[in-house]
Amino acid sequence: xxxxxxxxxxxxxxxxxxAEGTIYAVNGISYELHEGETLAVVGESGCGKSxxxxxxxxxxxxPPGQIAGGSAVYRSRDLLKMAEPxxxxxxxxxxxMIFQDPMTSLNPVLTIGKQITESLEKHMAMDHDTAVRRxxxxxxxxGLPDPxxxxxxxxxxxxxxxxxxxxxxMALACGPAILIADEPTTAxxxxxxxxxxxxxxxxxxxxxxxxxxxxxxxxxVAGLADRVIVMYAGFLVEEADVDSLYEDPRHPYTLALLAAxxxxxxxxxxxxxxxxxxxxxxLVEPHGCPFAPRCESVIDRCRTENPSLEPVAPHHRIACWxxxxxxxxx
Amino acid sequence: xxxxxxxxPAIAQLKADELEAPPLTLRQLTWRRFRRHKMALIxxxxxxxxxxxxxxxxxxxxxxxxxHTDTSLRLQAPSAAHPFGTDPVGRDILARTVYGGQISLLIxxxxxxxxxxxxxxIGAAAGYFGGWVDAVLMRFTEAIFVxxxxxxxxxxxxxxxxxxxxxxxxxxxxxxxxIVVILIIGVTSWMYLARIVRAEFISLKEREFILAAKATGxxxxxxxxxxILPNCMAPIIVSATLAVAGAIxxxxxxxxxxxxxxxxxxxxxxxxxxxxxxxxxxxxxxWFWAFPGLLIVLTVLSINFVGDGLRDALDPRSRAA
Numbered sequence: 001x002x003x004x005x006x007x008x009x010x011x012x013x014x015x016x017x018x019a020e021g022t023i024y025a026v027n028g029i030s031y032e033l034h035e036g037e038t039l040a041v042v043g044e045s046g047c048g049k050s051x052x053x054x055x056x057x058x059x060x061x062x063p064p065g066q067i068a069g070g071s072a073v074y075r076s077r078d079l080l081k082m083a084e085p086x087x088x089x090x091x092x093x094x095x096x097m098i099f100q101d102p103m104t105s106l107n108p109v110l111t112i113g114k115q116i117t118e119s120l121e122k123h124m125a126m127d128h129d130t131a132v133r134r135x136x137x138x139x140x141x142x143g144l145p146d147p148x149x150x151x152x153x154x155x156x157x158x159x160x161x162x163x164x165x166x167x168x169x170m171a172l173a174c175g176p177a178i179l180i181a182d183e184p185t186t187a188x189x190x191x192x193x194x195x196x197x198x199x200x201x202x203x204x205x206x207x208x209x210x211x212x213x214x215x216x217x218x219x220x221v222a223g224l225a226d227r228v229i230v231m232y233a234g235f236l237v238e239e240a241d242v243d244s245l246y247e248d249p250r251h252p253y254t255l256a257l258l259a260a261x262x263x264x265x266x267x268x269x270x271x272x273x274x275x276x277x278x279x280x281x282x283l284v285e286p287h288g289c290p291f292a293p294r295c296e297s298v299i300d301r302c303r304t305e306n307p308s309l310e311p312v313a314p315h316h317r318i319a320c321w322x323x324x325x326x327x328x329x330x
Numbered sequence: 331x332x333x334x335x336x337x338x339p340a341i342a343q344l345k346a347d348e349l350e351a352p353p354l355t356l357r358q359l360t361w362r363r364f365r366r367h368k369m370a371l372i373x374x375x376x377x378x379x380x381x382x383x384x385x386x387x388x389x390x391x392x393x394x395x396x397x398h399t400d401t402s403l404r405l406q407a408p409s410a411a412h413p414f415g416t417d418p419v420g421r422d423i424l425a426r427t428v429y430g431g432q433i434s435l436l437i438x439x440x441x442x443x444x445x446x447x448x449x450x451x452i453g454a455a456a457g458y459f460g461g462w463v464d465a466v467l468m469r470f471t472e473a474i475f476v477x478x479x480x481x482x483x484x485x486x487x488x489x490x491x492x493x494x495x496x497x498x499x500x501x502x503x504x505x506x507x508x509i510v511v512i513l514i515i516g517v518t519s520w521m522y523l524a525r526i527v528r529a530e531f532i533s534l535k536e537r538e539f540i541l542a543a544k545a546t547g548x549x550x551x552x553x554x555x556x557x558i559l560p561n562c563m564a565p566i567i568v569s570a571t572l573a574v575a576g577a578i579x580x581x582x583x584x585x586x587x588x589x590x591x592x593x594x595x596x597x598x599x600x601x602x603x604x605x606x607x608x609x610x611x612x613x614x615x616x617w618f619w620a621f622p623g624l625l626i627v628l629t630v631l632s633i634n635f636v637g638d639g640l641r642d643a644l645d646p647r648s649r650a651a
Contacts, residue, residue, distance in 0.1 A: 059544055063461070085549070092546030105542040109560045118556070119546045170546065 003034035006177060006210050007056075012070035012080075014048070014055045017063060021283045025051045027234040028070065030309070033178065038204065038211040040225035040242070042218060042257070046279060048234040049214045053180050055080070057097060058087045074178075093123040096171035100183040102163035106155035112139075113151030116170050123174045138169040142199060161192035165199065172203060179204075180212045185220060197224060218261055222246060227315070230254050233280050233290035236309060240316040250325075251318045252295045289321070297322045299329055363643035370639020373632035380629055384431030391425040397594045398422075408617050415617035417604065427621055430596035434578050434626070437512055437597070438633075441577035444516025446570050449523030450559070456524070457531025458554050468528070475521045480583060482518045487511065487589040507592045515580045523569050530562035564644035571637035575630040582626055598622040 014026040026048040033039050041049045054060050056072045056079055072079040079090065091097075099105040107115060116138065117131040126134065132151065139147035142165040155163055164184060171179060181200070185193040197220055204211060215221060221228055221242065228245045230238040230253065238251040249255050259273040277294040280286075289295070292302040299322060307319045323330045364370060399419040408415045414423035456467040474482075490510045534540060535558060543557045582599030584590035586606065591597045593604070605611055605619035612619065 057545060059541060088547040088549050090547070091544070092548075097542070097545040099538055099542055099545075101538060104538040107539045107543065107557055107561070109563070110557070118548070123547060167542070 003036055005032055006035045006037075006074065007033040008071075008073045009033075009052075009056065010071045010073070012052060012055060012072060013068035014051050014060060015066045015068050017066060022285075023282045024284075024286055025234055025282060026055065027286055029229075029231070029234075029236040030070075031229050031236065031239060033210050033212060035177070036208050036210055037227065038213060038225045040221040040228045041212060041214045041231060042216060042221060042228060043231035044216055044279060046282070047231045049216075049231055050182050051234075052231070053097075053182065053212060053214060057091060057095065057180070058082065058084070059091075089123070092119050092171075092176070093174045094176055095178045095180065096174070096176035097180045097182065098164070098167050098171045098184045101187040102160055102167050103187065105167060106163055108155055111152050111154055112158070112166050116166070116173055119170060119173050134173070135169075138173055139166070142166075142169040142172075142203070144169070160188055161195060164188060164192075164196055168196075168199065168203070172207060172209075175207060176209055178210045178212065180214070182214045183216070184213075185217070186215070193220070200224070218257065230257070233282065233286065235286070235290055235306070235319065237291065237320070238318045239309065240313075244313065244316050248313070248316075250312050250316065250323075251320050252297050252322070252324055253291050255324060256294075256296075289319075297324055301329065360643045364639050367635075367639035367642060369635040373635035373639070376628060376632040377636065380431065380625070380632075381435065384428055384435055387428035388432065391422075391428060393429055395422065395425050397596075407615075414621045415615070417601075417618060418611075423601075423617065423621055426596040426601060427598065427625055430598045430601055430622060431625060433508060433591060433595060433597040434581060434599065434629070437508065437515070437581045437591075438574040438578040438629075441512045441515040441519075441580075442570055442573040444513060445520045445523060445573050445577070446566065448517065449520035449569075450527050450566065452520065453524035453527025454531055454554055454559065457528035458535055458550075458558070460532070464528070467524075471521050471524050474518070479518045479580070483514055483580060483584050484587065484589055486514045486518070487584055490514070507590065508595065511581055511584065511590050514584075515577045519573065519576060519580070523566070523573070526565050526569060527562060530565065531558055534558045534561050564641075567644060568637050568641040571633055571640060575633040575637070578626060578629055578633075598626050602626075 009032070010030045011028045012026055012030070013028050016023040016025060029048075029052055031039065041052070043049050051060065055065075055067055058079065060067065067080055070080065074090070074095070079087070082090070106112065113132065113135055116135045117126075117128065120126050120131040120134055121128065124131075124134075135151065136147045139150070144150065144162060144165050150157075155166070158166065167184075184200070185196050188196060200211075201224065213221070213224060225242045228238075228240060228242050229236055230245075230251065232253050238245070238249070238254045240249075245254065246258070249258055253275075256273075256275045260275065262272055275294055280290050280293070286306065288304050289298075289302040289306050292298050295302065301321050305321075307321050309317045309319045311317050321329055399421055402420065404416065404418050404420050412422050412424065414427065416422055417426070452467050452471065456464040456471075487507075487510060490513075531554075540553060540557060543553055548557065578598075581590055581597060582602055585597055585599030586603045588603055590603075591600055593600060599622075601622040602619055605615070605622075
């Protein structure tokens with residue numbers, strides 16, 4: 001990647017102290033995001049995808065949450081050490097976020113016009129009339145029909161896809177450098193999903209922003225991302241360019257994930273492959289490789305020592321003791 | 331009967347806009363539901379009439395007439411000259427209920443404001459911030475809760491009574507005791523509301539749209555008042571209406587005990603007190619207590635009905651439209 005560095009996350013650790021004990025949600029993940037780049041974060045539910053980005057945004061409730069270590073340097077400022085008022089100026093303006101369920105992430109008692117103009121007035125110092133005009137432009141831009149007339153409508157008067165468009169226009173209102181999308185298509189049906197992905201691609205082109213796209217849908221990733229990181233139980237297990245990840249996955253977990261995908265070129269009525277076992281209990285302090293109990297290529301070393309992320313090819317790093325191509329220790 | 335085949339071309343001629351009924355706004359929906367509550371509508375009408383009676387009546391009878399004593403007219407039964415009769419010092423009861431109504435309604439509304447504002451502030455802070463803020467505020471709330479309100483009212487009115495100078499509002503001079511009564515009622519009744527608001531905040535602050543609001547850089551105060559509070563307006567409005575009724579009643583309690591608003595400023599409550607100070611009058615001069623009593627009952631009942639209607643209309647879970 002020769003594009004300038006935008007965000008550098010280093011050894012991020014997030015924990016939650018609960019009555020049952022400490023939940024080890026994110027256990028030291030590091031990655032970089034370059035300008036204009038789209039990074040996909042994939043992994044199954046509860047693997048720390050959302051928690052890791054919410055930590056960067058300073059949106060983890062503390063307590064019970066706790067950032068146990070690490071840094072997230074955005075344009076030479078560490079987001080994790082920023083004071084709240086300063087962080088309020090970054091959130092929404094420089095780093096924006098869209099959420100999974102457009103049904104629940106818009107405030108039901110405020111009109112959509114109010115929800116969008118509020119952020120424009122605050123971050124861009126626009127007066128009310130300018131903000132309203134800009135909001136109409138934004139809504140038109142994301143493909144909402146008849147935006148001027150719909151400013152005074154409440155979220156329940158829109159369909160799911162239209163609400164997600166409203167969410168996206170709200171996130172992009174201030175021209176952020178980074179857009180974090182937390183499973184933005186999961187709650188939508190398939191045709192709407194495709195529309196939203198196409199919309200985001202178009203907008204990304206026009207704004208030139210970087211994106212962190214969280215998903216467990218590897219199909220969406222292929223057409224959208226430049227680079228992919230795979231998370232498991234709060235660890236980063238594989239990081240690769242999108243093409244290398246699909247053509248040459250090196251971590252047993254990634255292999256298993258890809259094998260579990262339905263494919264059009266495979267025989268019908270064939271059972272999908274699933275990964276045996278269940279994700280580890282995050283209440284137990286991690287010991288050894290978290291994937292070892294479910295791994296097909298497991299060796300003794302996996303159970304005692306957790307491998308660190310090591311390069312196996314250019315722009316391709318994995319955290320595994322085993323070379324999956326030969327089945328031998330590396 | 332129109333046959334189906336005749337209907338088809340009619341439908342085909344409709345333009346897209348006519349096919350889809352304009353969606354109802356939140357306000358329209360609320361009004362629709364409220365309208366179905368007949369007693370609440372009657373309550374609104376009666377309340378309106380009571381306001382006209384108290385504030386409009388003042389244009390017909392001067393205040394000096396309400397306080398004018400004429401011992402030759404002691405305890406007259408209702409007549410053409412004095413439709414509601416007169417009291418033991420010859421004052422016209424009709425005129426006194428007009429001016430007393432102003433004070434009673436004023437106390438009801440302003441004490442409600444004091445109650446609602448303190449309830450919201452305390453409940454919102456406890457619910458939003460949680461932790462030790464919540465612990466301290468809720469123990470404080472419980473501490474006030476366990477002391478009977480009437481006892482607090484009596485002690486505080488005894489302590490603060492007569493320490494506040496008279497003030498003039500709307501061209502009327504009010505005895506300082508009115509302010510004292512408003513404050514006392516307000517600060518002894520916010521606890522229920524604080525608990526309701528706290529509970530609402532605790533559940534709302536975890537909702538995704540609040541996370542989304544924070545993710546656009548909305549500062550905490552704006553999140554509290556601009557995003558969470560509008561979502562709990564329904565229970566707040568309902569308890570506010572009931573609080574008005576409660577405050578009018580509380581004012582009549584303490585006035586009845588002779589600790590409320592001091593004469594000659596009339597309120598419906600202290601008129602009742604005057605009527606009951608001599609038990610023989612309860613039997614011999616029923617007009618003396620019946621009219622102010624009736625007005626209190628009417629006000630409190632209608633406000634309660636309006637509160638009921640609002641509760642049903644504003645409840646988002648109610649599907650009736």
